[in-house]
Each structure stands twice: as structure tokens, then as C-alpha cells.
Amino acid sequence: MVMTMGELWTQVGSLMATVVFVCAIIQQYFPVPLRAHIDRYAHKLTGLLYPYITITFPEYTGERLRRSEAFTAIQNYLATRSTIRATRMRAEAVKNSKSLILSMDDNEEVIDEYEGVKIWWTSTKVMLTNKSFSRYPSNDEKRSYQLTFHRQHREIILETFIHHIMEEGKSVEKKNRQRKLYMNSSKNEWWHKSNWRHVPFEHPAKFRTLAMDPEMKQGIINDLIKFKNGKEYYEKVGKAWKRGYLLYGPPGTGKSTMIAAIANFMEYDVYDLELTSVKDNSELKKLLIEISNKSIIVIEDIDCSLDLTGQRKKKKTEDEGDKEMKDPVKQAEKEEEKQSKVTLSGLLNFIDGIWSACGGERLIIFTTNHKEKLDEALIRRGRMDKHIEMSYCSFAAFKVLSMNYLDVEWHESYHRIDQLLKETEMTPADVAENLMPKYEGEETDECFKRLVGALETAKEEAKKKAEEEAEAAKKAEKEKEAEAAKRAEKEKEEKEAAAKKDEESSIYTAENNGIKCNGVATKEAKENGHMENDQNS
Numbered sequence: 001m002v003m004t005m006g007e008l009w010t011q012v013g014s015l016m017a018t019v020v021f022v023c024a025i026i027q028q029y030f031p032v033p034l035r036a037h038i039d040r041y042a043h044k045l046t047g048l049l050y051p052y053i054t055i056t057f058p059e060y061t062g063e064r065l066r067r068s069e070a071f072t073a074i075q076n077y078l079a080t081r082s083t084i085r086a087t088r089m090r091a092e093a094v095k096n097s098k099s100l101i102l103s104m105d106d107n108e109e110v111i112d113e114y115e116g117v118k119i120w121w122t123s124t125k126v127m128l129t130n131k132s133f134s135r136y137p138s139n140d141e142k143r144s145y146q147l148t149f150h151r152q153h154r155e156i157i158l159e160t161f162i163h164h165i166m167e168e169g170k171s172v173e174k175k176n177r178q179r180k181l182y183m184n185s186s187k188n189e190w191w192h193k194s195n196w197r198h199v200p201f202e203h204p205a206k207f208r209t210l211a212m213d214p215e216m217k218q219g220i221i222n223d224l225i226k227f228k229n230g231k232e233y234y235e236k237v238g239k240a241w242k243r244g245y246l247l248y249g250p251p252g253t254g255k256s257t258m259i260a261a262i263a264n265f266m267e268y269d270v271y272d273l274e275l276t277s278v279k280d281n282s283e284l285k286k287l288l289i290e291i292s293n294k295s296i297i298v299i300e301d302i303d304c305s306l307d308l309t310g311q312r313k314k315k316k317t318e319d320e321g322d323k324e325m326k327d328p329v330k331q332a333e334k335e336e337e338k339q340s341k342v343t344l345s346g347l348l349n350f351i352d353g354i355w356s357a358c359g360g361e362r363l364i365i366f367t368t369n370h371k372e373k374l375d376e377a378l379i380r381r382g383r384m385d386k387h388i389e390m391s392y393c394s395f396a397a398f399k400v401l402s403m404n405y406l407d408v409e410w411h412e413s414y415h416r417i418d419q420l421l422k423e424t425e426m427t428p429a430d431v432a433e434n435l436m437p438k439y440e441g442e443e444t445d446e447c448f449k450r451l452v453g454a455l456e457t458a459k460e461e462a463k464k465k466a467e468e469e470a471e472a473a474k475k476a477e478k479e480k481e482a483e484a485a486k487r488a489e490k491e492k493e494e495k496e497a498a499a500k501k502d503e504e505s506s507i508y509t510a511e512n513n514g515i516k517c518n519g520v521a522t523k524e525a526k527e528n529g530h531m532e533n534d535q536n537s
């Protein structure tokens with residue numbers, strides 16, 4: 001019969017108690033030099049009585065910032081072993097609830113064997129009580145796995161077994177992995193250890209169904225493959241194993257769809273970072289540390305999240321502002337928003353600072369409708385290594401959509417559609433909407449007809465708009481010319497008036513100085529003349 005760790009302990013327990021008792025006596029009655037000597041022998045004796053080694057694998061390392069990879073690997077490894085021997089297990093649904101994984105429950109024990117060597121695994125959970133006063137009960141728990149084995153197998157355990165469980169654990173994880181879509185939460189409730197919440201990632205987008213220029217698509221795929229296999233290369237060049245993509249283009253051109261396609265292609269988790277919910281730079285850093293490897297960090301509409309000075313941007317109409325003032329919930333939200341202090345430099349550090357190298361194999365993707373609004377520093381190479389323009393629907397992109405939505409490779413309207421797509425701008429989202437059958441059994445002909453109609457309408461509208469704009473521009477030009485003529489006229493009049501004024505003032509000065517004008521002396525001059533005459537007489 002196999003002896004459990006509990007039984008083992010009971011047997012050695014009484015012997016150990018005796019040793020401890022003897023040690024206590026020695027501590028009290030023997031002089032210090034002798035005590036050290038006796039201690040050493042006591043240690044040896046304990047070793048003889050309890051010749052087992054225990055290694056602890058805590059769940060969190062580094063001040064609880066990141067979950068230990070070894071802990072996760074052991075958990076996955078034990079999921080396969082515990083089904084055989086453990087009596088209490090925990091079940092978790094994975095892969096769209098199609099399968100269950102069973103793991104060892106807390107404070108449970110499992111006996112394992114590796115190449116004839118017996119190993120005891122125990123899982124422990126310790127609740128840490130928070131001494132400081134809090135309204136909420138503390139939920140700080142410390143989990144760990146203990147691996148116990150006989151001293152004589154030290155070599156095999158340390159040299160091969162640990163490596164074996166890491167490999168095995170990782171492969172189990174890969175098999176059962178349900179990819180996740182994470183979002184950050186502004187409210188850090190006490191019962192959540194992490195600032196990220198997640199749901200299973202189930203977006204069906206694939207590169208195959210993504211409508212865009214085929215060469216460009218292949219370029220992106222090649223870039224991603226190179227990145228995925230680039231661990232050694234990044235190490236060689238001394239660069240953190242991460243890559244930034246900037247997706248820009250008008251709404252409805254497939255930026256979000258592209259992110260989902262990348263996530264599915266790379267088999268990465270997605271962390272959708274909502275910057276407006278992050279309180280400050282240090283919270284941003286904490287979020288970054290919690291992000292696992294093999295993940296995509298997404299910041300959508302980056303131009304709307306931060307302005308160039310790093311302050312929150314939230315332009316609202318006056319009407320909206322008034323409404324918010326009356327709504328207490330919105331007011332509270334606004335208050336909270338005011339407290340958000342993520343700066344541009346905080347964001348730059350998030351992407352490229354030393355903390356960004358904690359963990360590897362990460363893609364950072366920004367999306368924007370207005371690339372020109374972004375700060376140069378934010379999108380420089382090294383931060384956003386690849387800039388991808390998602391543009392209006394081309395004919396090549398349309399063909400992909402036609403296959404996706406109607407399973408049609410060629411249709412007589414293709415030539416017309418090709419021509420119309422060159423003449424007008426329509427987003428893939430609009431093309432897709434027109435191609436999609438609107439009721440069960442709608443003929444493909446009708447769908448293409450609808451698309452041609454929509455493209456023609458769009459072309460007409462664009463033409464009308466261009467004409468209106470040209471008209472408006474012409475009118476504005478005319479108004480500008482009229483304004484310029486008016487200004488010139490006014491300037492001329494002002495100049496003439498000034499000249500006239502100058503002339504008048506020169507006459508006035510001349511009269512004041514007694515210069516005869518038209519042979520008549522001024523009154524003052526005459527008076528002055530009299531005075532002079534009087535003085536002479």
C-alpha cells in the first residue's frame with residue numbers, strides 16, 4: 001500500500017518531537033560553543049529521521065505582481081495526474097465548455113511517480129488576515145504547491161523531473177487553452193485580485209476572410225510569422241520581444257476585424273485597454289505587469305483617448321454638458337474621469353519603457369481614424385513598428401467579400417463593380433452589408449444588383465457633393481475677390497482722405513506761421529505786425 005504524506009508524518013512525528021525536546025534542553029543548559037557543535041549533529045540526526053526534501057512553488061512571485069509560470073505549469077501537469085489519485089478536485093470548463101479540466105483542490109495531496117521515484121505533491125492555501133481596519137473582509141490568499149521527495153533522488157528530481165513537469169504542463173495548457181479577451185476595469189473591487197476581467201475570446205475573423213489587398217495581407221502575415229519565431233533574433237539584437245502595429249483608416253475599413261484575425265492567427269490573448277478608465281501612470285504600469293505573454297494589447301481610437309498634453313479629451317456639446325450636470329451618475333463619472341491622470345509620457349513608457357520588457361511575445365496595436373492627429377513620438381518606429389493603412393474597398397477586397405458572403409467567385413456584374421469601385425469610395429463594411437442576403441433564399445443576382453445600385457447612388461452622391469463643393473469653393477473665391485476689391489476701394493478712399501487731411505493741415509500750419517496766402521495776411525499776423533509797429537514807434 002502507498003503511504004501518504006500524512007501517514008509518513010505521523011510516523012516520523014513522534015521521533016521529531018523527541019529531537020525537538022532534546023534540542024530545547026541543550027539550548028538551555030549547554031555553553032554556546034558546545035551548543036553549535038550539538039546543533040550540527042542534531043541537524044544531521046533530523047536528516048536521518050526525516051530524509052525528505054520539500055520544494056515550494058508559490059503562486060505569485062515578486063511581491064505578488066505576476067503569477068509564477070512554474071505554478072501554472074504544475075497546476076496543468078497535476079490536472080492530468082490528480083484525476084487518478086486525488087480525492088477532492090476542482091472542475092473548470094475549457095474550450096467553449098466542450099471539455100472539463102480537473103485540478104487538485106486546495107490542501108489536497110497527490111502521489112506521483114517519475115522513473116520509479118515516488119513524489120508527493122501537496123497544494124496549500126493560506127488566508128492572510130489583514131491587520132489594518134477595512135470595511136471589506138480581506139481576501140488575500142497565498143497558494144502554493146509543495147513537492148516532496150527522498151533525498152537520494154535529489155539529482156533526478158532537480159535535473160530532469162522539474163524540466164519534465166514544466167514541459168508537460170505547458171503542453172497541457174496549449175491543448176486546453178481557451179484564449180481570453182480581457183478588459184481593464186476602473187473599479188477595483190476587493191474580491192478581484194487583478195485589474196483585468198476576461199471573457200472567452202471567440203471572434204471568428206480570419207486572414208482568409210479579411211478583405212484587403214492580397215499583397216499587403218501576405219506582407220502582414222509574413223511579418224507576424226517572423227515575429228512569432230523571432231525569440232532568438234530579438235535576444236541577439238538586444239530588443240524586447242514585442243512589436244507595435246498602427247492600424248489607421250476610415251471607420252468600417254476593418255481595423256478591429258484585423259485585430260481579431262491577428263489574434264486568431266497568432267493564438268494570442270487580447271487585452272483591450274480602455275485608457276479613459278486608467279487612473280494614473282502607475283495604474284497603467286500595474287496593468288502592464290499583469291499582462292501575460294503571447295498577447296495583443298489593443299488601444300482602439302488612440303486619438304480620442306489622450307491629447308498631446310496628456311490630458312483627457314472628451315469634447316461634448318453644450319446640450320450634452322447640461323444634461324450631464326443634472327444626472328448624478330454621469331456627474332460622479334465625470335468626477336472620476338477628472339481624477340484620471342495618464343499622461344502621454346506615461347503611455348510612451350507603457351509601450352517602450354523598461355517595464356514593457358517584463359514578459360515577451362507581445363503585440364501592441366493602436367487603431368485610429370486620424371493618423372495625422374497623433375503625436376510623432378507615439379507612432380515612431382520602435383513604438384509602432386508597422387503602420388498599416390486600412391483603406392476603402394478595392395476590387396480585390398470585394399472579391400474576398402463576395403466569396404465570404406455569397407460563395408461566388410465570378411459574376412457578370414463584376415466588371416461594372418470593378419469600375420464603380422474605382423470611381424467611388426465605399427468601405428468594406430458597406431460593401432459587405434449590401435452583399436449579405438436579406439432574407440432566406442435571396443438570389444445572389446439580387447445581392448449584386450443591390451450592391452451595384454448602392455455603388456451608383458454613392459457615385460452620384462459623391463459627384464453631387466463634389467459639384468456642390470466646387471460651387472461653394474467658386475462662391476467663396478468670388479466672395480474673396482469681392483472682399484479684396486472692396487478692401488482695395490476702401491484703402492484708396494482712406495489714402496485720398498489722408499492726403500486731403502495732410503493738405504489741409506499744411507495750409508493751417510502755414511497760416512499759423514503768418515505766411516500770406518492769396519496775398520492776404522492772417523489776422524494774427526496782422527496783430528503781430530501792429531505790435532511790432534507799436535514797439536518801433
Ligand SMILES: Nc1ncnc2c1ncn2[C@@H]1O[C@H](COP(=O)(O)OP(=O)(O)OP(=O)(O)O)[C@@H](O)[C@H]1O
Nearest residue numbers: 209210211250251252253254255256257428429432
Ligand atoms: N476589410 C474587411 N474585411 C472583412 N470584413 C470587413 C472589413 N472591413 C469591415 N468589415 C466588416 O465591417 C464590420 C465593421 O468593421 P470594423 O469594425 O473592423 O471596422 P473599423 O475599421 O474597426 O471601424 P471603426 O474605425 O469605426 O472602429 C465588421 O464587422 C466586418 O464584418
Ligand SMILES: [Mg+2]
Nearest residue numbers: 255256300367
Ligand atoms: Mg474598430
